[in-house]
Amino acid sequence: MLSTLQPPRSLSLLPLRRFQSSRPIVSAAASSSSTISPPQSQILTTRRSLLSGETTAVEIAKSYLSRIRLTEPQLKCFLHVSENVLKDAEEIDQRIAKGEELGPLAGVLIGVKDNICTEGMPSTAASRILEHYRPPFDATAIKKIKELGGIVVGKTNMDEFGMGSTTEASAFQVTANPWDLTRVPGGSSGGSAAAVAARQCMVSLGSDTGGSVRQPASFCGVVGLKPTYGRVSRFGLMAYASSLDVIGCFGSTVADAGMLLHAISGYDRFDSTSSKQDVPEFQSQFLSVDHFESKPLKGVKVGIIRETLEDGVDSGVKSATQEAASHLEALGCILTEVSLPSFSLGLPAYYVIASSESSSNLSRYDGVRYGNQVMAEELNRLYERSRGEGFGGEVKMRILMGTYALSAGYYDAYYKRAQQVRTLIQKDFKAALEQNDILISPAAPSAAYKIGEKKNDPLAMYAGDIMTVNVNLAGLPAVVLPCGLVEGGPSGLPVGLQMIGAAFDEEKLLRVGHIFEQTLKGSGFVPPLLANVA
Amino acid sequence: MATRALLAVISASPSRCFISSSRIKIQSSVSSLSLNFQQHSRKIHRIARSYSSDTDSSLLQPPDVSRLAETARISLTPAEIEECETKIRRVIDWFGQLQQVDVNSVEPAIRAEMDGGNLREDSPETFENRDSIRASIPSFEEAYLKVPKILNKE
Numbered sequence: 050m051l052s053t054l055q056p057p058r059s060l061s062l063l064p065l066r067r068f069q070s071s072r073p074i075v076s077a078a079a080s081s082s083s084t085i086s087p088p089q090s091q092i093l094t095t096r097r098s099l100l101s102g103e104t105t106a107v108e109i110a111k112s113y114l115s116r117i118r119l120t121e122p123q124l125k126c127f128l129h130v131s132e133n134v135l136k137d138a139e140e141i142d143q144r145i146a147k148g149e150e151l152g153p154l155a156g157v158l159i160g161v162k163d164n165i166c167t168e169g170m171p172s173t174a175a176s177r178i179l180e181h182y183r184p185p186f187d188a189t190a191i192k193k194i195k196e197l198g199g200i201v202v203g204k205t206n207m208d209e210f211g212m213g214s215t216t217e218a219s220a221f222q223v224t225a226n227p228w229d230l231t232r233v234p235g236g237s238s239g240g241s242a243a244a245v246a247a248r249q250c251m252v253s254l255g256s257d258t259g260g261s262v263r264q265p266a267s268f269c270g271v272v273g274l275k276p277t278y279g280r281v282s283r284f285g286l287m288a289y290a291s292s293l294d295v296i297g298c299f300g301s302t303v304a305d306a307g308m309l310l311h312a313i314s315g316y317d318r319f320d321s322t323s324s325k326q327d328v329p330e331f332q333s334q335f336l337s338v339d340h341f342e343s344k345p346l347k348g349v350k351v352g353i354i355r356e357t358l359e360d361g362v363d364s365g366v367k368s369a370t371q372e373a374a375s376h377l378e379a380l381g382c383i384l385t386e387v388s389l390p391s392f393s394l395g396l397p398a399y400y401v402i403a404s405s406e407s408s409s410n411l412s413r414y415d416g417v418r419y420g421n422q423v424m425a426e427e428l429n430r431l432y433e434r435s436r437g438e439g440f441g442g443e444v445k446m447r448i449l450m451g452t453y454a455l456s457a458g459y460y461d462a463y464y465k466r467a468q469q470v471r472t473l474i475q476k477d478f479k480a481a482l483e484q485n486d487i488l489i490s491p492a493a494p495s496a497a498y499k500i501g502e503k504k505n506d507p508l509a510m511y512a513g514d515i516m517t518v519n520v521n522l523a524g525l526p527a528v529v530l531p532c533g534l535v536e537g538g539p540s541g542l543p544v545g546l547q548m549i550g551a552a553f554d555e556e557k558l559l560r561v562g563h564i565f566e567q568t569l570k571g572s573g574f575v576p577p578l579l580a581n582v583a
Numbered sequence: 584m585a586t587r588a589l590l591a592v593i594s595a596s597p598s599r600c601f602i603s604s605s606r607i608k609i610q611s612s613v614s615s616l617s618l619n620f621q622q623h624s625r626k627i628h629r630i631a632r633s634y635s636s637d638t639d640s641s642l643l644q645p646p647d648v649s650r651l652a653e654t655a656r657i658s659l660t661p662a663e664i665e666e667c668e669t670k671i672r673r674v675i676d677w678f679g680q681l682q683q684v685d686v687n688s689v690e691p692a693i694r695a696e697m698d699g700g701n702l703r704e705d706s707p708e709t710f711e712n713r714d715s716i717r718a719s720i721p722s723f724e725e726a727y728l729k730v731p732k733i734l735n736k737e
Contacts, residue, residue, distance in 0.1 A: 185715035278695040292694035318703045325698060397678050408655060415656075417728055422721035428733045429656065437658030445659065446667055449651045450674055456654075466681050468691030473684075475692055507670050508677055524695020552696065 087338050087567040088574075090304040091251035095156050099145060106141035106156035106200075110134050113158050113202065117249045120578065123230055125222045126244040128163050129171045130203035137200040154312055155198030160244040160253035163204040164211055165296065166285040167191055170201070174287045175219035176209045178420045178439025188285020189320070190254060190296050190313040197312050202250045205240030209441045210411065211258055211289040213237050214510050215503065216265075218443045223500060226268060227576035229538030232497040235265030238299070242269040245299045246576055252309045253299045258290050259399050260493075260517025262297035263529040267492035267545025270531045270574035272562070274298045274306040277552045278524035279324035281310070282317030290406035291322075293399075293521040301574075303530060303562040304335040310555065326553050334560040338567045344381030345564045350485045351377050352387035357490035357516055365535030366491045369544040373532040373565070374489060380564060387481045387488065391473040395519035398474070400511055401454050401467035402522075407444075408451030414439065446507070471522045478523040482551045487561055490516050492529040492545035496537055516547060526555045528562045531574040540577045646671050 098104045114134060121127060131137075141156045161167060164174035166184035168191075173179040191201065208218035216224045216239025224239045226232040227247040234243040238255025242265035245253050255262040257275040266273025275297045286296055296313065300306035314328040353374050358367050378384050416422035416435025423434040440448070454463035481488055493516055503510040520527045527549045534541035546565075550558040648668045652659045659667065710716070722729035 182719065185712045185719065279697045316701070321701045321703065322694070322697060323701065325701065394681065394684060397681050400674070401678055401681065412656075416721065417730055419719035420721070424722075424731070426731055428731050430658075431731055432656040433653075433658040436656055440657065442663070442666070445652075445657055445663070446670055446674075448655050448657065449646070449648060449667060450671055452651050452655045453646045453671070453675065454678070462682065463678060465691055466684070466686060468693060469686035469689040470681060470684055472689050472692040473686070475696070507674055511674075522695075524697070 085573045087569075088302045090302050090308070090335070091300070092154065092157050092305050092308050095251065096151070096153070099141070099151070099156050106138035106145075107135060109156055110138035110158060110200065113248075113250060116247070117202070120227075120247050120249060123225060124227060124243055124247055124249075124578075125224050126205055126234075126240040126247065126249055127160070127203045128173065128175065128206050128219075128221055128240070131170060131201055134158070134200055134202055141198060141200075152196065152198030153308065154194060157199045157252065158202045158250045159194060159199045159309070160202050160205045160241050160250040160299075161191065162207050162238050162241050162253070162255045164207060164256055164287040164289075165191060165254055166287070167201055167204065171204060172287075173204075173221075174210045175207045175221055176414075176439065176441065176444070177220045178414050178416070178435065180220075180421060182420055184285070186285065188296075189282035189317045191285065193313050193315075194254075194309075199312070202244075205238070205244055205253060205255075207240055207255075208237035208261075209444050210287065210407070211237040211256055211261055211294075212407070212443050212447050214260070214264060214513050215500075216240060217500065217504055218441060220441050225500070226497045226538075227578045228270060228497065228540070228542055231499055232538065232542070233268065233500050233502075235268035235493070235497060237261040237265075238273075238297075239265045239268075241299050242266050242271055242273065245269070245271045245301055246574075247578055248301070251300070252305050254309070254313070255297050255299055256286055256289075257295050257297040257517075257521065258293045258403060259521050260514050262299065263517050263520075263527060263545070263547060264493045264514065266299060266529040267531075267543065267547075268497035270543030270545075270576065272300050272303050272306045272531075272566070273492075273529045273545070274300075274303075274310055274555075274559075275520065275527045276310055276314065276555060277324070277526045278521075279322050280326070280328075280526070280553065280555070281313050282315070282320040282323040284317055284319035284323075288406075288410040290403040291410060292406060293403060295521075303528065303559055303566050304332075306528070307331040307335065307555070307559040307563075324553070329556050331556055331559050334556060335563050341564065341568070345568075346377065346561060347381030349377075349382045349487070349561060351382045351384050351561075352481055352485035352488045353384060354392070354481075354488055354490045355386050355388045356392040361494055361512070361515075362491060363495045363535065365533075366493070366495060366544050369533030369535065370489070370491045370546060373546045376532075376569060377489070377561075377565060380568060382561075385485070387485060389474075389477040389481060389519070391470065391477045392519060393515070394470045395474055395522055396511060396515050398467040398470040399514070399518035399522060400450075401463050402471065404447045404451035405454045405464045405467075406451070408448045408455060411440075411444070411448055443507075474519050475523045478519070478525060478549075482525075482549075486550075486557060488549040490547045490549070492516055492547040496535050496542035496544055520547075520549055525552055526550050526558055528555075528558045530562050530566055532565075532569065538577075543574050646675055 166172045166188045168187045206224045214236045215233040216236040226234040238261045241253035241255040246269035262273040281296045298306040298309040316325045317323045425431040529545040531543045532546035533544045
C-alpha cells in the first residue's frame with residue numbers, strides 16, 4: 050500500500066528512485082536493479098489488509114484522497130471527485146465490524162471515465178453540452194462494481210465523447226502525464242490512465258473505441274485491458290461508435306485489471322450486443338511468482354505482427370517491443386512473425402466507421418431531453434445553437450465527416466466500403482490467431498508526446514492510433530502492459546506492449562500478461578512524481 | 584413565443600442528402616504512418632467518382648461544410664467553417680485510399696462476430712425513477728417537454 054504524500058514537498062522536484070535517467074534507448078528489463086519486487090495487486094492487498102484488521106477502509110480512502118489533493122493541481126485527472134468516498138468507506142468498515150461477507154471489490158477505490166453514467170454524480174463526457182448533467186441511473190458496469198463493494202472515487206477527464214488521443218479535447222481541462230507534466234497522458238481515457246499511474250485510485254474504468262484504453266495505458270505506464278466486444282454491457286456508456294465501443298479497465302497490475310474486468314463482465318438485458326458467453330474466474334491465472342515453473346509459458350505460440358514494426362514507429366518503441374518478445378521467448382513462448390496484409394487499411398476504415406456512427410449517435414444531444422439548451426425562436430435553431438455551443442471543435446468535425454460519409458450517393462463509397470474492409474481485417478486476424486495463441490505489437494508508434502504537439506493536425510493524431518484500431522474493428526480482446534522505457538521526460542517514458550487474443554479468450558491474455566509482468570526484471574513502473582513515496 | 588408541443592423524437596440530423604458545388608482541392612500531406620495521400624489523392628477522387636454504378640459520379644464532391652452543418656443541425660461561426668473546411672478536406676482525401684482496395688464479393692461486417700438472439704422482448708416497462716429522469720429535461724411543463732414553435736405560418 051502506498052503511503053500518503055506529505056504536502057510541503059514540491060512534486061515536480063521529487064527525486065527519482067526507481068529509474069535513473071535513461072540512456073538513449075533503454076528497456077525496463079535492462080535498466081534497473083533486479084532487486085525491485087514484482088508489482089503487487091492493489092485489490093488483493095486491500096482485501097488482505099482489511100480482513101486482517103491491519104487498516105480500515107476509511108484510512109485507505111483518506112490516504113488516496115490526500116494524494117488526490119496533493120497531485121491533482123498539476124495532473125488534473127478528475128473532473129469530479131465524489132463527496133461520498135469516506136461515507137462509502139465507513140459502510141465497508143461497519144460491515145467488517147459486523148462480520149458480514151465482503152464483496153471482492155470491498156474498499157477498492159475506482160476512478161470512472163466521465164462518459165460512463167453514475168447516478169446522481171456529474172457525467173459529462175467532458176462536453177459542455179452535458180455540463181452539470183447528473184444521470185438518473187448507473188451504467189450496468191457501475192451497478193456491478195457497487196454491488197461488489199467498490200467505491201467510485203470520481204469521474205476522470207477524457208477527450209470529449211472519446212474523440213481524441215490526448216485528452217486535450219476535453220471541454221474543461223488538459224490532463225498531464227505523471228511521467229512528465231509537459232506531455233499528454235494519451236487518450237481518450239487519459240484521466241483514468243494518469244489517475245492509476247499517479248496512484249490517485251487503485252483501478253479505473255475507461256472506454257475503448259479505437260485504442261482509448263490501450264494507448265493511454267502505454268503513455269502512462271499502467272496496464273490497460275480492452276475486453277472482447279460484447280463481454281461488458283455498454284448500457285450507460287455514452288455511445289460514440291456503437292459497433293466498436295467497449296468499456297475497459299486500468300490497473301497497476303494485470304491482476305487488478307483482470308479482476309475489475311471480471312466484476313463488470315456478463316450479459317445484460319439492457320444491451321442486446323452483450324454476450325451470454327461464460328465469464329471465467331480469471332483470478333486463478335494470477336499465481337505468485339514463487340509458484341512459476343522455470344518456463345512458465347512453455348509452448349505458448351506468440352505471433353509478432355510484422356506491419357507494426359515497420360517505418361513510422363520510433364526506434365525506442367521497436368527495441369522495447371523486440372526485447373519484450375525476447376523476454377516471452379525466455380519464458381518458453383514460441384515466437385514467429387505474422388503478417389496482416391490488411392493492417393494499414395484499418396486506420397481510414399476505422400475513422401470512416403467511427404465518424405459515421407458518431408454522427409448518428411450524437412444526434413441525441415439536441416438540447417431538449419437532457420443536457421444544455423440554448424433557447425431560440427424556432428425548434429431547428431434550438432437544436433443548432435444548443436449543439437453549436439455545446440460541442441467542441443473535434444466533435445463537430447467528426448460529426449460533419451460522418452454526415453458526409455453517410456450522405457446519399459457517398460454511403461457505398463465510404464461507409465459500406467469501410468465495413469467491407471472490416472471484414473478483411475477480421476479474416477486476417479482470425480487466420481493469424483488460428484496459428485498463434487496471442488499476437489503482439491507495440492501499443493502506439495511512440496511514447497507520450499508534448500502537450501499541443503499534434504493538437505491542430507488531425508491526421509498526425511489519427512496516425513498514432515494505427516496499432517490499436519484494427520483490434521476494435523475485429524472486436525478482439527487486448528491487454529497493454531508496460532514493457533520498457535525510452536528517453537524523454539525527467540526519468541524516461543514508458544512504452545506499452547500490446548497482446549491481442551482470440552474473441553472471449555481474455556483468460557489466456559491475462560495469464561501471459563501476468564507472467565510477463567511478474568518476471569520482467571526491474572518491473573514496477575512508478576512515475577517520478579511518486580518515486581520516493583512508494 | 585414558445586409553444587408547447589408533445590415531442591416525438593426528432594432527430595437532430597434528419598436528412599442525409601446534399602449536393603456540393605465546391606471544387607476538389609488537393610491538400611498537402613502530413614508525415615504519418617501509412618498515409619501518403621497526396622500522391623494518391625487525384626487518383627482516389629477519380630476512382631471514387633467511377634466507383635459505384637448506382638451513384639451519379641457528378642455527385643461525389645468534396646464536402647461543403649456549411650451544408651453539412653445544416654444537415655447535422657450544428658451552428659458554426661464563419662471562422663469554424665473555414666477551419667473545418669481545411670481539416671475535413673484533408674481527412675476526406677485520406678479516406679479516399681479505401682477506394683483502391685479490392686472488395687469485390689466481400690460482405691460488409693456491421694460489427695464483430697457475436698452470438699445473436701439477445702434481443703429482449705419489446706414490451707413497455709415502467710421505471711421507478713421517473714422524477715429524476717424528468718429533472719434532466721431543460722424545459723418541462725406538466726406532462727410535456729417544452730420547445731419553441733415547430734410550424735411556420737407560411
